[in-house]
Amino acid sequence: MIEKNSFWSNVIFIIEAMLMLVGVYIALNPEHTLSLSTHGMEEFLPVIPWLIVTYVFINNIFDTNIYYNQTRSNIIFNTFIVQLLFSFILCIICTIYIEHFFFDLDFIIYYFIIGTSIALVIHLGIFAYFTKIASPKRVLIIGRPKAVFSALDNFDYSVQPLHQITHLVIGNYFNNLKNIIEEIDVIYIAGVMDAGVSQELYNYLIRKDKTIYLASTIENSISLNAHLLNISDESIIQVSPYYLTREQYAVKRIMDILVSLCMLLLLSPVLLATVIAIKLESKGPAFYRQERVTLGNKVFWILKFRSMVSDAEAKTGPVLAQKNDSRVTKVGKFIRATRIDEIPQLINVLKGEMSLVGPRPERPNFVKEFTEINPFYPLRYNVRAGITGYAQVYGKYTSDFESKLKFDLLYVKRYTLLLDIKLFLKTILIVFDKMSSQGQSDGSGNIPKNGVNGEIQILK
Template sequence: EESEKLKIYDLLTSKEKKMFLNTSFENLIMVNPNMMNIEDESIIEVSPFRIPTEDGLMKRIIDIAVALIGIVITSPIMAVTAILVKKSSEGPVFYKQIRITKDGREFEILKFRSMGVTAEKDSGPVLATSNDMRVTKVGKYLRSLRIDELPQLFNVLLGDMSLVGPRPERPFFVDQFKELNPHYYLRHNVRAGITGYAQVYGKYASDFNSKLNFDLIYIKKYSLILDLKIMLQTVKILFDKVSSRGVDESERAILSEQEIEARGIKVIY
């Protein structure tokens, strides 16, 4: 209850204790408020889940400049990768897939193909997992080093993506996530990114609600400095195998009934 919250806040404030709140939508919406004065009253204006226009323009200019430089620098790597992909398995060098970006617009994301051409022929759309049997031998290295993501620099040039932003999802999963969380659409107020706040500061294998919270925090806290920090952190974790995982099935431990009860958990049938 609101009255109980106020009592707790008062107590912690009087004892000079730190307060930690969870990332519920109620709390997220209060991040980065604008302070206003109306006559003699101080008012808190809630900031929107959008990047200011002037910051968005500067972000776009930086995206274009860095993408052009990145394509020139990594062109030898992309050329070698294209040859390896072509020789390692049948099918095209590049993999195109429909994803969702700003304002819910669909676009074709470009990657080096790391799976067999019939990876989802029978299963339909599924999320990638650790030790995914659909991934080719060359694909495992491409994914672990994030080399398969390099062609997305062309998506940045085209304006479909940004260097930093929420990772783009497929329409099939977006429709499901929207049904599960009514605030999911807010992440589409900005361009999708090659890397993002959720990939750097949250574990890549976390559930979609956790990643959504990180994405909304990014939009609320946005600054060019934050983008720079995320890009530098991305370089730092490039060789961290955990960062390149999908839904990690290896971490879903299977315990016996005895082991569960030994942990003090009562099993009810």
């Protein structure tokens, strides 16, 4: 299996980076900017380290070296985005270091064609080999019925073919598990089980050398980013809380201010065009203000472009957006699908009410409702609410609030500046995901479809 940070993954990166340098050199030559002369090589050499670092960084951001849980179309699209972004950065680096070179659109096009072709051959070739040699893991899901069927539904939603759900155990755990333990590769413990039962399961499965998957519950995620302390002759695990350090808050705030200012300047023509389009289609203000909750459970007014009719909640009161919501205007559908409706929130970021990346802000009445259901819900407000977040990049728009809460708390636990950059850039891909722009699903989400996994044994 080729996974991120593995030996083979690093080897592939080195090979790809070397081929990328060849592609850059070829792209420079049509304009005779460089030649194979000694002087040309002297100009090109200082550029090489910057190109390699930039190329590896961008590919890491978009996870192009991860072939597990991927599809051919995802690989093609990710490669396209990476090469397009790198082409522009490449042009800037060459302008700085190479004499007589200036930002050149022809050069961008030349390299983009060459670089994309090279990268696609590498990534699609590896993906084809990976899918050919990788046999599906036989997975058993164990736990309470509701959690088990919810997990099964999530596996069925996944497009990857490398997990085959063969058994569901929803009762008489140990007897059922012992009877079929040799028929499975992975045991997924869904939801929360009694502490004694969970511990006994872990002990048994570890002795059997089985891979264990755990749901990202509060109980399981609390040990992430733990520190090891040695006191006398004992090692102690120090669990970190769900908040950022002062230094992390400061760095995050500086990034928010700089990036939001630049984006407001660059996107000002889009802002103006959107205001005109909204006003031409329907009566009412171009901007929409609504109360939301952010850091420290403080209430603020979020700014968005209006995508619904101006009296959308006059009769219904506060309700979540639904799939194919009739209240959404034609312009509203477009700006929602392209995320243009979120651009005014950059003003909220500048004011310190939001961050570029963080848990999406919710309305006060829903916060109260969700907190009554799940007492851990307020933990997501230990950081500023964000324009985009972990749940928006890796989750489904149609997920319920508890599923999104798990993503939000994982974000707080795993926070780094690099993670913020990664989530912010990967949001570009979400714009093109139709599912991400739909409203809340009407389905129950608990009915096993069995379409991907074939025949499944349910053991009670």
